[in-house]
Amino acid sequence: MTTSQPPAAADTEDREHYRMLIDGTWRDAADSRRFDSVNPFDGTHWADVPLAGEADVDAAVRAARAAFDNGTWPATTPARRAQLLRRLGDLITERADDLARVQVLENGKLIREVSGQTRALAGHCYFYAGVAETMHGHTLAGSVPDMHVFTVREPIGVVAAITPWNSPLALLLWKLCPALAAGNTMVIKPSEITPVSTLLLGELITEAGFPAGVVNIVTGEGATGAALARHPGVDKIAFTGSTAVGKTIAVTAAERLARVSLELGGKSPNIIFSDADLPNAVNGVLAGVFAATGQTCMAGSRVLVQQNIYDMFAAALVERTEQIKIGDPLDPDTEMGTVACQSQHTKVLDYIAIARDEGATLLAGGKRPEDPALAKGLFVEPTVFGDVTNDMRIAREEVFGPVAVLIPFTDEAHAVEIANDTPFGLAAGVWTTDVARAHRMVRRLRAGTVWVNNYRKTNYVAPFGGFRESGLGRENGMDAVNEYTEVKTAWIDLGNRITDPFNPRA
Template sequence: MYIDGQWVDASDGGTLDSLNPYTGEVWAQVPNATAADVAKAVEAARRAFDDGEWRHTTPQHRARLMRRLAELITKNAEELARIESTDNGKLYREMLAQWRYMPEWFYYYAGLAVSEQGRMLASDKPNFMAFTRKEPLGVVAAITPWNSPAFLMNWKLAPALAAGCTFVVKPSEHTPVSSLAFARLVEEAGFPKGVFNVLSGGPEVGKFLSESTRIDKIAFTGSDGVGKAIAQVAAKNLTRVGLELGGKSPQVVFDDCDVAVTAHGIISGIFAATGQSCMAGSRLIVQKGAKAQLIEKILERVKTIKLGDPMQPETEMGPAATKPQFDKVMSMLEAAKKQGARVVCGAKPAEIGGYFIEPTILDQVRPDMTIFQDEVFGPVLSVLEFETEEEAVRLANDTRYGLAAGVWTLNVQKAHRVAAQIRAGSVWINAYRTLAPYAPFGGYGQSGIGRENGPEGLAEYQETKTVWIETSGKSRDPFTIGL
């Protein structure tokens, strides 16, 4: 592990195996952190923030280090993508695209670091001037998921570094290797010791971090169940939380859409990344007049999706990332069939074996079905039919989540009307799964608390201080101060 600028084993020598989801074999071994290791990492970050040089560095210096880190990511993108694909089973080409785009987060927030420094306030008091200062929040603990470990870590790290915070990250026990490899780049970039720390280990490590009184913020991406547990624990210490949680995102398709373009967008939204994405477009809410043609078009392409080795360029869909996830998806499919969903295709393990699941389309899904309400996190598309625009909006919003949505229509007025009514943090019109460092991302409802990316993402790691300056120098009536 990487703690206080040093590479260390677990204090008790314990280790965890990391499995390659494609082969099912152990391919790496990492330390299994103890409570003492967690305390050591947190204290390193605390010391680096309270007493070290990082808190007092200029924004310009932080920005230079961040740009250097971005250059190193670009230089090492292929190796890091291979590591991550081996660890989580997602396509190498998808991981490579993520790693090649990841430097943009550090360039973007390096720019914000030197420009977002507070503002002058228009005072209504002639003998006062007032302004705000933006100051770092403190020590951040990030707990990240297995589907895109480094990408989602850096959504948190880039703004945290720009703000002047220090950082402890605990990646998923299923995919710890890329975060550890990334720490070598942080070290090479020249960040002071203690600013960035990586702990590998199981859920108990996340529990230790959540309970710590020495942490100022917990930034978590994962399931809503775990997010709620973290929030409950953090509330005991009034530790701030940022929660990017699950989704059950609707793709609302009207009969005036471009069917070919829409079919590709639906496929990208649910079958790319094996559906293992918080923003997966898992609910196809389609107008009656477009349904038959759209399903036919989707099926044409689904039948040609190539499952196989994620490292091979021709592979289009990899396995479920873990055995528990494979079992969960299969269990939900069986429940959906029992509840009356009609299988259009898939809904069974792929012939290739392992953790592979056939791309699945379920028709005649009802809003009261579990498959409609609960996040699957697998290659499963649930189809519902609607007739009116009002019905489409009602179905889209019939969820406890509100992370993302797609709207497909060539009618620009309708597109804007519907996008405005859907309760989701991101809505794409005639597109899906487009992200950028400057575009805020987060959810309504049980999809989370707070926003990542954009200026809003930086604000999540800053305190705002108001400074008042009395300019007259005259004595004042003590009973009117503040008026």
């Protein structure tokens, strides 16, 4: 089994070449097609990867199927699974700088954020290593005499993990670690915008000693993901991405009753009450929508502000927004990087135009930066709109860019009404010094995560997922294990005789 990529060749543009991981070997696409990875900061085509077709997807699924059906992985002892996950965590720590840098080259996210995020991934490996060793069922107190009844949790089978471009490795590990801990095998399809970082992680997976076929990686575009989702050999699809694509995957899976977990879009409210610590709330709004260039499903892009502090808060937010340093995402001093790709850049600028047409008042940003040094990059100024009502498209549709909209509210009930008036339900933020109000808001907000006096905090112990059109299922924590296991119930007769075959309770 080859544990690392072949030496990266380079063409006249110093482009790096990568291969896919299928059944423990690094391969090109069956038809030799490839596509480029483009740096959104300077437009360079810095790497290329295989464009997988249906034959490649089939080979990857067959490899995962064989590794599951022949017992290679599910029959591996929990202690051995845990050992390999811990080894993977160690390797991620050793290669964290390389993994972080490649993600920045792919999607323009800040190195100051990605570095810490990448190092934290080792914690996911260690946590689920412990889960692998402690997973258990339950002994049940049944009402039938002389019967021992218990449950066990077993892996589902082959898992297809289809991952996004905004946090490619973090959102992959949310799936990879619990799936492997439970004994599943996997085929991973990363976003076409960020394939290289996942392939580098594949090197670490093979170096850690995972058996061939347990983890496979195919790279490609939408057609590759669609071929993987509809493959009859896939037992469960774990997807993070847009609500529209998630719905399509759900329909595809329903045709064969495959399991799904879907972490989808959001239009999350970030609610500022008049008793909040305002400087802290301003920083919280910046963290919620500008720190990741707004390219996060949990972005707190609907900023609800109590009417009696609205003008003061808007002025403070605009002042701080205009101070944000835009620039090279590899520069540790940069505070906001690029949008990840050309199509997303166009989409964000289109939504800014829509907001203006709807009558929203532009308070900050709203265009590409004028600095000639940034001309090659896919930049959008951090943008704030005021005079927004919750029926405007800019308040209802996911922009996935650095655009915040300010919506006034009168009292707590009004804030809840506006916050819950959305098809989504992924996250929400509440800023208040009133502890009783904080608890009331947590109960009343229809969202999978509610932050109080903070925003965008996640951890491997804390379940994450959405209500309504923000998705199905939960990632992280012990709840994630339920997404990758089936429950089996066993009945053991301790001495009964069947006296009436037509009455199961006799």
